[in-house]
Amino acid sequence: MRRGWRGRGYWPGAGPFSHLPPWQRPGWLYGPGACWYLYDSNRTVLPPINQLKPEDENLILNDQKQAIVEQQKINQEMLKKIEARLKELKK
Known part of the structure; x- marks a missing residue:
């Protein structure tokens, strides 16, 4: 018996957080690309310098x-x- 969204979970999307509803995913809470720092260690965001x-x-x-x-x-x-x-x- 298939459960939820095409058998992958209740919520749409295929990714590490597809089991979570969209409003609980890191991209929703902390902005786009919030969880991808794990895969790209060279990405560094520096605050603007006054x-x-x-x-x-x-x-x-x-x-x-x-x-x-x-x-x-x-x-x-x-x-x-x-x-x-x-x-x-x-x-």
């Missing part, structure tokens, strides 16, 4: 540097507290 002015890039980099320095200070303080607690526990 060109920044040197002044803007300088501001961004200075902010990032300041955030990293602040995080390093916090980490050093935590490390000192941990070392002090370890000394207490060894006594």
Whole structure:
């Protein structure tokens, strides 16, 4: 006895996701070609790069540097507290 669509499943189409209804297939959910990256490893999609002015890039980099320095200070303080607690526990 044949089931569904020409014996291949309930939904039309012949492919790796033919057992799924169209609205649950990767191409429907994530756009055309979403599942074919498995077969074409050279296909790389890069986001567009916005060109920044040197002044803007300088501001961004200075902010990032300041955030990293602040995080390093916090980490050093935590490390000192941990070392002090370890000394207490060894006594």
